[in-house]
Amino acid sequence: DQQVKQNSPSLSVQEGRISILNCDYTNSMFDYFLWYKKYPAEGPTFLISISSIKDKNEDGRFTVFLNKSAKHLSLHIVPSQPGDSAVYFCAASSFRGGATNKLIFGTGTLLAVQP
Amino acid sequence: NAGVTQTPKFRILKIGQSMTLQCAQDMNHNYMYWYRQDPGMGLKLIYYSVGAGITDKGEVPNGYNVSRSTTEDFPLRLELAAPSQTSVYFCASSYRSLGRSTNEKLFFGSGTQLSVL
Numbered sequence: 181d182q183q184v185k186q187n188s189p190s191l192s193v194q195e196g197r198i199s200i201l202n203c204d205y206t207n208s209m210f211d212y213f214l215w216y217k218k219y220p221a222e223g224p225t226f227l228i229s230i231s232s233i234k235d236k237n238e239d240g241r242f243t244v245f246l247n248k249s250a251k252h253l254s255l256h257i258v259p260s261q262p263g264d265s266a267v268y269f270c271a272a273s274s275f276r277g278g279a280t281n282k283l284i285f286g287t288g289t290l291l292a293v294q295p
Numbered sequence: 296n297a298g299v300t301q302t303p304k305f306r307i308l309k310i311g312q313s314m315t316l317q318c319a320q321d322m323n324h325n326y327m328y329w330y331r332q333d334p335g336m337g338l339k340l341i342y343y344s345v346g347a348g349i350t351d352k353g354e355v356p357n358g359y360n361v362s363r364s365t366t367e368d369f370p371l372r373l374e375l376a377a378p379s380q381t382s383v384y385f386c387a388s389s390y391r392s393l394g395r396s397t398n399e400k401l402f403f404g405s406g407t408q409l410s411v412l
Contacts, residue, residue, distance in 0.1 A: 222406070223385050223403030223404050226402075283338075
């Protein structure tokens with residue numbers, strides 16, 4: 181029962197163009213969403229987050245959009261750079277589930293930015 | 296800044312052996328977590344701790360044990376290693392529980408790659 185789904189295992193984009201990574205969730209209790217980036221042989225690092233009270237959050241080249249009615253969020257990277265090549269994980273949590281705040285991760289999307 | 300430190304980075308175990316994966320953080324974080332990542336899968340929560348002396352099960356706790364005697368350390372114990380425990384293990388920490396603030400996030404270690412043969 182995959183509550184957080186990233187249906188695209190991989191994505192290839194030209195340098196300078198936009199990268200769009202998608203994530204769908206099934207649990208309507210989720211109210212906090214995060215994106216993590218992972219390079220090989222390293223741990224995931226936090227990229228950007230969004231609360232369910234917002235529909236957009238922006239941080240430099242990275243923007244996350246949340247569509248609660250569709251239970252869908254997306255990460256936009258503009259412009260894409262070769263250093264962005266990594267695996268991107270979407271994660272969700274429910275604050276209403278209690279203070280433990282277990283993060284549920286998607287399966288990840290491997291982004292390759294071609295020079 | 297060390298952050299979250301995991302040892303060892305790699306380990307090969309025989310079926311039935313036991314071992315402890317070490318995790319230490321120097322950020323004075325209250326919350327600590329253990330995740331495993333199988334190939335092509337997302338990270339699954341094994342155990343977590345909300346403070347010294349307090350631990351609880353995550354999604355996939357079977358075959359593992361944890362303890363939290365200090366704020367800094369959160370070791371993960373495998374008692375009878377099985378091939379199904381072949382995975383990459385990540386330890387993580389956070390100062391407060393997620394969701395208290397949209398600025399809160401997990402800090403991860405670099406992982407331990409474990410093979411059980």
